[in-house]
Amino acid sequence: MKLFDVYPLFNITPVKASGAYIWDDKGEKYLDLYGGHAVISIGHSHPYYVQKIEEQLHQIAFYSNAVQMPLQEVLAKKLGHLSGYHDYQLFLCNSGTEANENALKLASFHNGRKKIIAFKDSFHGRTSLSVGATDDAKLSANINKTHDVVFLPLNDIDAFEQEINEEVCAVIVEGIQGVGGINIPSNEFLKTISQACQKHGSMFILDEVQSGYGRTGKFFAHQHSDVAPHIITMAKGMGNGFPVASVAIHPDIKASHGMLGTTFGGNYLACAASIAVLDVIEQEDLITNAENIGNYLIAELKTISGIKEIRGQGLMIGIETEKDAKAIRSKLLSEEKIFTGFSSGKNTIRLLPPLNIGITEADIFLKALIKTINHI
Ligand SMILES: Cc1ncc(COP(=O)(O)O)c(C=O)c1O
Numbered sequence: 001m002k003l004f005d006v007y008p009l010f011n012i013t014p015v016k017a018s019g020a021y022i023w024d025d026k027g028e029k030y031l032d033l034y035g036g037h038a039v040i041s042i043g044h045s046h047p048y049y050v051q052k053i054e055e056q057l058h059q060i061a062f063y064s065n066a067v068q069m070p071l072q073e074v075l076a077k078k079l080g081h082l083s084g085y086h087d088y089q090l091f092l093c094n095s096g097t098e099a100n101e102n103a104l105k106l107a108s109f110h111n112g113r114k115k116i117i118a119f120k121d122s123f124h125g126r127t128s129l130s131v132g133a134t135d136d137a138k139l140s141a142n143i144n145k146t147h148d149v150v151f152l153p154l155n156d157i158d159a160f161e162q163e164i165n166e167e168v169c170a171v172i173v174e175g176i177q178g179v180g181g182i183n184i185p186s187n188e189f190l191k192t193i194s195q196a197c198q199k200h201g202s203m204f205i206l207d208e209v210q211s212g213y214g215r216t217g218k219f220f221a222h223q224h225s226d227v228a229p230h231i232i233t234m235a236k237g238m239g240n241g242f243p244v245a246s247v248a249i250h251p252d253i254k255a256s257h258g259m260l261g262t263t264f265g266g267n268y269l270a271c272a273a274s275i276a277v278l279d280v281i282e283q284e285d286l287i288t289n290a291e292n293i294g295n296y297l298i299a300e301l302k303t304i305s306g307i308k309e310i311r312g313q314g315l316m317i318g319i320e321t322e323k324d325a326k327a328i329r330s331k332l333l334s335e336e337k338i339f340t341g342f343s344s345g346k347n348t349i350r351l352l353p354p355l356n357i358g359i360t361e362a363d364i365f366l367k368a369l370i371k372t373i374n375h376i
Contacts, residue, residue: 097125175221182318
């Protein structure tokens with residue numbers, strides 16, 4: 001069997017990683033400012049995280065969701081504490097797209113409706129409903145195009161007010177649009193959605209798969225605004241590389257047996273990894289670090305010539321360049337040995353580093369970026 005060739009690959013073979021650094025099979029060292037798509041939250045191979053997963057592996061690695069699993073309760077309690085959503089309910093699953101599938105399905109179970117409002121440049125995943133709510137026609141096959149989804153411009157309050165009514169099942173929006181190029185929904189816009197959903201009985205879903213878990217200097221990006229959605233989805237940073245995702249659900253939404261379910265979701269190892277991540281976020285005050293280093297990076301980036309616009313919060317940063325961002329990113333990797341991300345539609349370099357990077361890593365990047373922009 002050979003691999004199904006769906007990914008364009010860099011010619012790099014990582015074999016070791018620690019903190020914000022990766023080493024390849026030739027011993028070359030790279031600075032990782034992308035965290036494998038925002039996944040590495042507490043740093044690669046954090047010793048506490050490794051220890052906790054290893055200890056769990058020696059105890060019990062898996063049983064299905066048919067038995068008592070106190071680790072799930074520990075995780076739910078800790079997540080409630082750190083996020084401030086103490087009274088929400090937690091459903092555990094395995095990936096971002098699955099979290100969004102469950103969120104949308106749950107919304108429809110709750111109000112019985114079908115229509116979804118999503119936003120231009122959104123990305124919610126690659127499966128049925130979540131790809132249906134993703135604003136990229138290339139990602140959807142015909143079979144995905146059967147859902148009732150309308151895409152509105154982000155932050156366009158008038159367009160939203162014209163579309164929202166008693167037929168709308170759910171409104172789904174990213175805390176900050178990531179794949180779409182780092183676009184931030186305004187406080188006013190989120191408040192309008194929240195109030196309208198309340199009025200019309202629609203469910204307000206915040207996709208925090210990329211923007212959550214402390215990345216923006218708050219536990220969730222939407223907490224920079226004063227709204228509390230009905231449903232919040234999480235994934236990437238939650239397991240620091242261990243595949244785990246979840247849905248936080250408003251107390252008014254009642255569960256019933258069989259409504260949602262999964263084989264692997266919430267397994268012992270996923271819980272051990274997720275609890276370790278939250279412990280480290282708390283013990284090392286990584287949310288404050290993300291805010292501080294993010295503020296430093298954003299302020300410094302604004303002084304560099306050749307940059308059109310900086311968008312972002314904390315350590316979720318988009319750098320829209322005057323010259324070709326793809327070429328800059330490619331040179332940063334091949335010559336400066338720095339991993340960054342990219343958003344094609346916006347000619348934007350995306351930074352999604354581990355939350356524990358310091359000023360040293362920020363300065364290495366700033367110096368390398370200036371050099372690269374000047375040499376392109
Ligand atoms: C905002 C957002 N939602 C959902 C997803 C899908 O997550 P996954 O790839 O884990 O299915 C992504 C992935 O990039 C994302 O950025």
